[in-house]
Amino acid sequence: MTAGSHGPRLIPGPSVTISDVAEAAGVSRQTVSNVLNAPDRVRAETRERVNRAVSDLGYHPNRAARSLRASSPRMVGCRILPVHAETVASIQDRFLHALAEAGQACDHHVLLFTAPDADEETERCTALWRAGAVSAVVLYDVTPHDPRPRQLEAAGVPFAAFGRTATGAAGYSWADVDNTAGTASAVDHLVAAGHRRIGFLGWPEGSSVGDSRAHGWLAAMDRHGLLAQSHRLDVRGDDTMSSGTRLMVELLDRPGPPTAVVAATDALGVGALHAVRHHGLRPGEDVAVVGFDDTPAAAAVGLSSVRQPIEEVGRLIMAELLRLVGRNADEDVDEAAESLHRLLVPELVVRASSAPPRSAPGG
Amino acid sequence: MTAGSHGPRLIPGPSVTISDVAEAAGVSRQTVSNVLNAPDRVRAETRERVNRAVSDLGYHPNRAARSLRASSPRMVGCRILPVHAETVASIQDRFLHALAEAGQACDHHVLLFTAPDADEETERCTALWRAGAVSAVVLYDVTPHDPRPRQLEAAGVPFAAFGRTATGAAGYSWADVDNTAGTASAVDHLVAAGHRRIGFLGWPEGSSVGDSRAHGWLAAMDRHGLLAQSHRLDVRGDDTMSSGTRLMVELLDRPGPPTAVVAATDALGVGALHAVRHHGLRPGEDVAVVGFDDTPAAAAVGLSSVRQPIEEVGRLIMAELLRLVGRNADEDVDEAAESLHRLLVPELVVRASSAPPRSAPGG
DNA sequence: AGCCCAGGCTTGAACGATAAAATCGATCCG
DNA sequence: CGGATCGATTTTATCGTTCAAGCCTGGGCT
Known part of the structure; x- marks a missing residue:
């Protein structure tokens, strides 16, 4: 590579803002925002002009700004377990893939974190949620005497579980395999x-x-x-x-x-x-x-x-989380009775x- | 549970802001910020008062706001591959865990996404980076004729790879196993x-x-x-x-x-x-x-x-990404010659x- | 006394996006 | 023909954080 590195930047920088698009299209920021979020409020001609500017500049709305304004990070947290030598065959990778895929369909992403034990997991979940890094979390492999659902409920963190506890499972959302x-x-x-x-x-x-x-x-x-x-x-x-x-x-x-x-x-x-x-x-x-x-x-x-049917579990859990945090914004709890409680039948x-x-x- | 649901909210809401802490400690927002980010600028007594308020209220700085201001999301993107029936034994789960663990040490998290093929992966990486959702991405399982490194370089997306291509590998950062x-x-x-x-x-x-x-x-x-x-x-x-x-x-x-x-x-x-x-x-x-x-x-x-030594690969890649995006903020490219090129020896x-x-x- | 200075803290201004309110034209109707 | 209405767009304010600049207060110096 013989340098020549002071040429003009052909690649669109990472920071194309809504104002840049507005200026290019000759409209105000808000109009650009409307084109993207409520297209019917904008005249067809203007809409087209804005859309062209968007694709010309390669504009992608900044997620941090959007999260801040909407106070919803469009993220779901999930702990990834270490692979122990004793773990003969884990289906965690299938689960995470299913979750990521299901989330992607509605512009949500999965944030991974690690934790040495259940208590630490709860703590990290709470911290992530308080920091607004995730709008909800997913519990993987919940067992009958698992402390995590209770802890998260106490902390007020929205969650859904793969698996369920022996008692108190009516109070939270879960999907499990029979x-x-x-x-x-x-x-x-x-x-x-x-x-x-x-x-x-x-x-x-x-x-x-x-x-x-x-x-x-x-x-x-x-x-x-x-x-x-x-x-x-x-x-x-x-x-x-x-x-x-x-x-x-x-x-x-x-x-x-x-x-x-x-x-x-x-x-x-x-x-x-x-x-x-x-x-x-x-x-x-x-x-x-x-x-x-x-x-x-x-x-x-x-x-x-x-x-x-892990893929189905992933879809159900993601859908449930969206419902949970969507509802939260509307009313407070109260209709919690409508939580997800789904026992799925595996297939031979x-x-x-x-x-x-x-x-x-x-x- | 006999309701009684209209009691006061004991759990600290998800939205404890820096202003709340400032008010509780009787100082200004900026002082709280300084206590957290540059403690030496604040008198010991004040610092202690602020710290108490922080833990009393359970304050966690809002990640979206911080990302917006710092224009660094403290996130790293990585595709998660579907588990095919032919995939006899994948070490992807170990890799993702290692990556998440390494990131956590420096307050970075892993964002998962899915993609049907390499081209789509590049596209999603680019979109995520442009949207400021990630500061860099990781390529998993890079093969000798892999198109992805070239594509990401063209798009200007900072990345590091696990594995390397036959040609052009000097131009980007990678770690691989011998x-x-x-x-x-x-x-x-x-x-x-x-x-x-x-x-x-x-x-x-x-x-x-x-x-x-x-x-x-x-x-x-x-x-x-x-x-x-x-x-x-x-x-x-x-x-x-x-x-x-x-x-x-x-x-x-x-x-x-x-x-x-x-x-x-x-x-x-x-x-x-x-x-x-x-x-x-x-x-x-x-x-x-x-x-x-x-x-x-x-x-x-x-x-x-x-x-x-996947754990080592994860650590190296995460460290390299931090270096890359840290450097980027400082100067532009130019010292790219110092990229990571590490061939690790596996252990019997x-x-x-x-x-x-x-x-x-x-x- | 008057001046400068530095440490310690506060105020104002961004970062980028969007909800809510205000503005501007044009149309409609009595 | 004047006021009401409506659609399309702009302006204003805000989310929570941090950088940069500003403001006190007290101490040391001349």
């Missing part, structure tokens, strides 16, 4: 394919998500009249692939082994698939396996999996690991 | 453990990352005087677990099978591990396997893996799949 329905639909699918001895690979009791998924399996087994044998087919361990393999081997070695299993996660499911192959059995034909979360790993190995993605419907139940 | 050094260090590690027949599982030629990793393996083999046999130990296929298993089976069935393999990704590595087990061999003892990217899956199955994480150092090379 884990119970997810494993139940997996059982239904397997029963329809002719399976009757359907096992479950899960985590030890105590986690809400794990318990829901276990319960969905058990309830569906009961519904299909298969409860009697279920206790022999229920094994628990860590949420890892190797654990899945180990548990599956254990099941297959028992008398009256399962012809199909529902795994609480894809990690367990992928592990189970390998155990099946290791036993010289064909996945999907001899033994069917269904996972949970439809992570890329499941797609890669052809594992059927229950997919959470069928792949080779459970694909060929069996006409007759195998021995 | 893939070649990564696979080479894996080979070194295996040679030190006594291995001599070290195979490679990779993708077909044509992708920059894949080729670099292949080249690192080959060069290291050469360096250790093992080049002669390398052509028999180099197999390529898709970046999936099942592909990894298939390729590894193929290698193990050849005459003079490898006692160790380097996989271009964790997906291939995990697949290879299963092939090893399927052959009745013990991973790490009979055959060693090393993956790449140190994804959670690798940790879960005990696969040694080459870990990219040793786990059971290659753990026990062998004193004597096995047959």
